[in-house]
Amino acid sequence: MSRSWMAKDRLSKEYEDGVESFIEIAMKNTVDPKRVHCPCQKCSNLKKLDIKEIKNHLYFNGIDKTYVKWIWHGEQVESTPKVHNENKEFAQVFDDPIEMVRDADDRFVDRPEEFVKFLGDAEKPIFPGSPMSKLVVLVKLYNLKAGSGWSDISFTKLLDLMKEILPKDNEMPSSLYEAKKTLCTLGMDYKKIHACPNDCVLYRNNLENATECPTCKTSRWKRGKEGKEGKKGIPAKVLWYLPPIPRFIRLFRNPEHAKSLRWNEDGRIKDDKLRHPADSLAWKIIDEKWPVIKKDPRNLRLGLSADGINPFSNMSSSYSC
Template identity: 35%
Template sequence: MRTDRSWMHLPRRLPEYENGVIEFLNASFSKVVVGGQIRCPCKRCKNRYWLRRDEVFDHLKALDFVENYDEWIFHGEEPLQTQLFIEKLDKGVSFMDNTDELLNDTFRNGFEGSTGVEDGLNDEARKFYKLVEDGKQELYPGCKRFSKLSFLIRWLLLNTLHGISNVAFNDLLELLKEMVPEAKNPLNYTDSRNIVKDLGLHYIKIYACPNDCMLFRKENDQADECLKCHTSKWKPCEENQSQKKTRKIPAKVLWYFPLKPRLQQVYLCSKTAEFMTWHADERPKDGYLRHPPDGLAWQKFDSLYPSFASEPRNVRLGLASDGFNPFRTMSVAHSTWPVVLINYNLPPWMFMKLEYFMLSLLIPGPGGPGNNIDVYLQSLVEELKDLWTVGVQTYDKSKDETFTLHAVLAWTISDFPGYSMLSG
């Protein structure tokens, strides 16, 4: 159990407070230390800066702890909920994997699955609902602990956490099949990934020039060096002396998350699908500016493209991007750029919620792409063009019909440095 920390709220001059600070320092320096330093949790540093032990002690004695820092999560301590979970596991309490809860959390408790009698289902929707039905099947007859899908998700999670090779992954699946012949586990790693891919949340890895000149895709997919600067596509690697082989590792990898499946996912939930037309059906139209549809830009676009505006289910998107340092110390110069799409069809109380953001690109560092960000946006631009001209067949759960969904990038959101990059 967590020790009493009421001393954190005592006056700093009392010995109880000083003893508590020493207790905090002992606990912190036994867990997370980088270069002999830890994050300073004083009111001025606010866990942003890394300092030595004596400096942290002086800060805490002079300035006190930052407010509401009773859980030392920046100093190697698990949150209270996680600790309670671990304690229950130690006591033998069993936790069931509930795939239905996972899907309901993903779709904000609005996912109800397929009844099997819908007339308007398209192929993509059938794949998704089939995966949901698989999630309800027992892994083997009489198994109450895992369903087919929950076992697969747990298996892939362990594979990622422990860095299990694909060969070892396949061998373990074969061993499980020999132990429990009735188990409905996938045959191999590729089969496992294909099953999860039907959720529509997969990603594509695209190799990039280390100097941001080009992407190795389409006709240039097999090239080994940049066509502009002639830099190698691969990192320099040492030869394996025992097997006389070299393992090629890409120098830079772009992560691309296709947009079409994510837009289709929105309409597979009946409640979310109904909210997608809120801007046309339920939005107050009293002249006040509460939401982008009330603005002149939205209305001007509707007047220029009435065919697009005639279908309220067509999606208006905003694009936001900025660089950040994914590492915990600011002494390392690194800039990774996520590109996020925002769905403005949703009501004001939904569209800025984190669960409705769509991560489109993850541009790796260590340096920012600068004006070459357009090189990385190629896949997204092509998909947006296709969504504008051709569209994608989408099943609307709320109306039980398949329609052609179109989308448009309405605007971008960024600070001035990011705006200068996005505009070239």
């Protein structure tokens, strides 16, 4: 069937018909409708969800436009076409992520040693002699993609080009699938939370199913053409939330970082002088109030930075906290 609907507006009839056709194909080729690879832009076939939830994701997040061969939903992988000798190695690298992503779901749950090996691979220099690791380069590139609104197709083409430009034996991923797989496995995943267009509330917890803001009564959903109410499912505003727990886990996996994270307990000079936040009254109050936290030297304290926010909602003011 045609894939042209994947590039259509999510409010259009073509996109709606395309989603229905895709769901029909997915249902025909799945054994368990509660464990199906989700092809939305957020999940990129890395997560398995209920078929009904996948349908919502396709409206909320849109389908991953680089997923043109539906290999996780019944279609067969085509053999790699013949290429010139200088491109054979590149073609093989490009094919590897398909097999890697196929079993990415829950891959490291029961094999932590494999995670360590995978982590070591991600921390290799992006090319021999480079001061930047594969992980650092991927994070910077993905930040540029998210901040600049690059499409998945343009990002994949950029990775392809950099793969060819960089010196031989470089570690640059050659596809968006591989880049996302690396970031998600290393705990760099994110969550999207719908928000009021006027920043009144986040649609979570008891407001998860609300359709309008309880404060300003503004619709949760994006408006269509000519200001008409848009189709339910496309949020007017989205907050990108970076869960901290996966990052803490990853920090403690590194021996040097783990040592630094315990410094407030193991290396700090304790002489009643204010040398570290742990010497402050606020820190000591928490220790007294929750002694269980104090007993574990691995406990972490988070600080909230208010730099730059304006508490009086006057955006024209030069005042800054």
